[in-house]
Amino acid sequence: MKNWLGNKIKEFYPDVDFDVLMPPDERLGDYSVNLPFVLAKKNKKNPLDMGKEIIKKLTQDKEFQQYFSKIEFAGSGFINFYLADEFLWKQLLEIHRNRDLFGKSKEGNGKTIIVEYSSPNIAKPMHIGHLRSTIIGDALANVYEELGYKVIRWNYVGDWGTAIGKLIVAYKDLKDRIGKDGADEQFFGSDTTLGMMGNYVRYHEVYQDDDKARVEFKKLENGNKENVDLWKKIRKISLQELGILIYPSIGVDSKNMEFKGESDYEPELKSLIDGLISKGIAKESEGALIIELENLQPALLRKSDGATLYMTRDIASLEDRVKNYNPAKILYVVANQQTLHFQQLFAVAHKLNFNDPELVHVKFGMVLGEDGKKLATREGKVVPLLDVVNKIQEKARGLVKQVKLVNEEFNDDQAREIAKAVGIAALKYNDLSQHPYSDITFDWDAMLDFRGNSGPYLQYTYARLMSIIRQVDKIDDGDTGLLIEPTEIKIMKKLLDFPDVVIECSRLYTLNALALYLYELASASNQFYEKVRVIQDKNIKRRNARLLLIEATATVLKRGLNLLGIKVLERI
Ligand code: ARG
Numbered sequence: 001m002k003n004w005l006g007n008k009i010k011e012f013y014p015d016v017d018f019d020v021l022m023p024p025d026e027r028l029g030d031y032s033v034n035l036p037f038v039l040a041k042k043n044k045k046n047p048l049d050m051g052k053e054i055i056k057k058l059t060q061d062k063e064f065q066q067y068f069s070k071i072e073f074a075g076s077g078f079i080n081f082y083l084a085d086e087f088l089w090k091q092l093l094e095i096h097r098n099r100d101l102f103g104k105s106k107e108g109n110g111k112t113i114i115v116e117y118s119s120p121n122i123a124k125p126m127h128i129g130h131l132r133s134t135i136i137g138d139a140l141a142n143v144y145e146e147l148g149y150k151v152i153r154w155n156y157v158g159d160w161g162t163a164i165g166k167l168i169v170a171y172k173d174l175k176d177r178i179g180k181d182g183a184d185e186q187f188f189g190s191d192t193t194l195g196m197m198g199n200y201v202r203y204h205e206v207y208q209d210d211d212k213a214r215v216e217f218k219k220l221e222n223g224n225k226e227n228v229d230l231w232k233k234i235r236k237i238s239l240q241e242l243g244i245l246i247y248p249s250i251g252v253d254s255k256n257m258e259f260k261g262e263s264d265y266e267p268e269l270k271s272l273i274d275g276l277i278s279k280g281i282a283k284e285s286e287g288a289l290i291i292e293l294e295n296l297q298p299a300l301l302r303k304s305d306g307a308t309l310y311m312t313r314d315i316a317s318l319e320d321r322v323k324n325y326n327p328a329k330i331l332y333v334v335a336n337q338q339t340l341h342f343q344q345l346f347a348v349a350h351k352l353n354f355n356d357p358e359l360v361h362v363k364f365g366m367v368l369g370e371d372g373k374k375l376a377t378r379e380g381k382v383v384p385l386l387d388v389v390n391k392i393q394e395k396a397r398g399l400v401k402q403v404k405l406v407n408e409e410f411n412d413d414q415a416r417e418i419a420k421a422v423g424i425a426a427l428k429y430n431d432l433s434q435h436p437y438s439d440i441t442f443d444w445d446a447m448l449d450f451r452g453n454s455g456p457y458l459q460y461t462y463a464r465l466m467s468i469i470r471q472v473d474k475i476d477d478g479d480t481g482l483l484i485e486p487t488e489i490k491i492m493k494k495l496l497d498f499p500d501v502v503i504e505c506s507r508l509y510t511l512n513a514l515a516l517y518l519y520e521l522a523s524a525s526n527q528f529y530e531k532v533r534v535i536q537d538k539n540i541k542r543r544n545a546r547l548l549l550i551e552a553t554a555t556v557l558k559r560g561l562n563l564l565g566i567k568v569l570e571r572i
Contacts, residue, residue: 002500005031005081008064012057016042022497027319029070029080030493037077047077052488055079063211088492089480091544095495095552096477103499103554103559107506108149114321114357115141115151117333118257121331122238123167126246126385128367128375129335133430133515135565136332136364139511142563152325156317157261159235160208161310164202165217168230173206181415188233206568218307235263251424251567259490265316269308273301273446281351291348299344306420314345315352317389321428322354331509333362336437362509365439375442389423391555392444396423396456397447400572418569422448422456425566429455431514432564453519455566460524460558464529466552468547471535478544487528494521496555502563511564517562525553 004368007022043050051073058064059071069084095102117137120126137153144151153233157244175183203213220227239259247254273289276282282291287304301312321330332342349359367383369375375383388540397419410418426447434440445544446452450460469475483492494517501517537543558568 001083001496002031003503005033007059008061009033009035012054013039016140016293017253023080028074029072030083031081032078033081034076034078036073037131038081047442048073051077051079060381070286071208081491083496085484085489086481087537088489088496089483091496091546092480092483092492092552095555096432096475096548099552099555102555103146103502105147105499105503107147108505110148111328112152112325113144114154114325114327114330115144115333116154116156116331117141118252119156119240119261120246120333121161121163122261123159123163123234125386126242127382127384128388129382131145131250131385131388131427132332132364132367132431132436133335134247134250134252135428135512136137136362136436138565139428139432140331140362140505141500141511142334142565143505143511143514146195146502146563148347149328152327153255153257154321155259155261157239157259158469159231159238160262160266160313162213162217164214164220164234167234168216168220168227169207169212170203171230172467173202185273188237191370194392214305214307218305231263234367241492244383248429249386250266251421251565259316260320262310262313262317265320266308268316269312270318273308273312281348282383291351293347293351294346296344296347297340299348302329311341311344311348314341315348317427318345318349318354318359318374319352322357327357329358329360331360331362333364336363336365336371339363345450360509362436362524364436368441368443372441372442374439388427388442392423392427392447393420395421396426399456418572421567421569425455425459425561428565429515432511433519435512455561458518458522458561459566459569460572462557462561462568463570464569465525465550465557466533468529469554470551472547475503475547476544478546478548479546480548482539482542483549484547485528485532487531488546488549491521491524491528491553494524495552495556498560499558513562514560518557518564521560522557525550525557 002020002022006018008018009018009020013035016035016038018033018038021032021034023029023032035054036047036498039045039054040047041051049520055071055073064071067084067087068083070511072080074080099323117139117140118134119132120130171183171187174187177183178186207213216227222233232413237330243254254292276291277289282289283300284290285298288300290298290300292298298310299311299315301315302308308384316329321327334342339361344360346361348353367375375388377383377387380558397416400415400419430442430447431440447454448456450456483489497517503512505511505514528549532546534543534546537546
């Protein structure tokens with residue numbers, strides 16, 4: 001509605017930049033526009049006169065007449081708009097009739113957008129930094145799909161670099177000590193990255209620096225067969241683990257991802273570098289090859305030993321994305337720590353005239369523990385993602401057993417499924433409801449609190465609404481004009497905001513507005529449910545109208561939660 005209003009006023013005043021706000025106090029109207037102030041300043045007139053003129057113009061329009069009960073000038077150069085109840089009643093019926101389409105917009109118009117997220121490094125267990133990227137990126141991709149974009153979910157796997165060299169060294173050490181069969185068994189036998197990781201840790205115990213790893217990695221780059229075979233095995237195990245274990249554990253679909261990682265660009269690096277040299281963009285400096293950038297440290301393309309870098313591959317990948325996918329935008333959902341890297345990458349893109357798509361680094365902060373310090377294992381290491389998932393699942397199971405929320409009986413399998421969905425909801429909502437730039441805290445109990453601002457609270461609210469709907473065979477059209485309670489009006493207004501909130505998320509690259517919106521909608525619906533009778537209402541027409549309201553609320557909660565990557569539960 002907010003966007004609609006802004007666009008509609010623009011039809012009358014195409015060349016003016018003004019704001020549409022939603023006043024916190026409803027006595028000031030549902031929307032407030034600073035157009036009189038802006039126009040008065042521009043035309044050197046008095047805001048009151050401008051306001052009168054604008055209101056006169058707008059109130060002649062049919063839609064304004066239907067949608068608003070009052071449009072009035074407020075001091076300080078604003079015009080306030082008050083939604084008409086008749087309009088709200090009509091809209092509620094609309095939502096009922098168009099459930100699946102409500103809030104869908106054609107904004108994206110089929111334009112392609114690449115959302116790169118998750119991008120874990122193989123050969124190491126995926127950790128919580130990648131958890132944030134996965135959760136945020138997946139939800140953003142959902143939002144863009146909802147808006148009619150063609151979304152490419154890009155998983156830029158880190159499958160190349162010195163880290164692989166370390167594993168190769170560790171494997172070869174093992175082979176020297178216990179022979180090939182033993183080494184294969186110990187190294188690859190468990191078929192998990194954790195199995196390989198033990199050896200990774202050993203590398204650091206034995207070697208103080210990365211020298212040996214670099215040598216083995218260089219051999220891999222030069223196509224040494226033994227190393228290539230080892231790398232292929234390591235990569236295969238890691239990718240399998242991601243697809244079978246990791247992504248399903250956080251309710252993320254990896255089948256719709258395009259896995260195109262760093263190693264895929266290895267064959268192109270030589271010609272990329274040659275091209276950059278011949279264009280005069282890259283130049284030698286102390287044996288290394290660099291690109292000088294304005295106001296930034298130079299981007300390093302090749303070290304003096306000839307090895308290429310993370311940056312080199314990112315440039316090649318960006319070229320691939322721009323040339324072969326023709327995107328309108330490319331988002332990189334990657335932690336704050338890589339800000340400089342992306343500034344450099346985008347500056348290089350500028351030099352290469354890759355500027356057609358908008359390039360955005362969607363940053364996020366760290367995960368902190370309850371003590372406010374960076375979440376770490378007891379030894380001070382990064383926490384593997386599965387540890388976090390297991391912990392929240394365990395807590396969720398305890399909780400679901402303990403609290404019988406909606407008197408339903410479950411068997412063990414059902415209880416486990418519910419606990420899993422509740423745990424994932426807790427993780428994702430905790431992440432997405434906070435501003436991504438800031439560090440987020442893992443307060444396990446608050447994340448799972450069915451009564452607080454949490455994912456499980458929203459799931460619980462949804463299940464509660466569905467339990468009411470299940471009590472009737474079918475929902476009839478009902479006389480929505482009977483919905484006059486303040487809680488009812490409040491919900492109807494909230495429902496109208498949904499499409500605007502989705503668009504806002506897409507523009508700001510954050511999801512906290514949607515999370516907050518869903519929380520407010522859920523709270524309003526719980527207030528409503530406590531105040532009025534629904535099923536027992538003797539007035540059948542009003543009962544039906546209330547059921548419509550409940551159904552619309554449930555629809556929007558479900559749509560919104562699904563955008564956040566959270567599953568709803570019909571029963572809890
Ligand atoms: N694999 C990298 C890491 O774990 C993240 C990749 C980010 N994306 C990119 N295009 N550089 O740090």
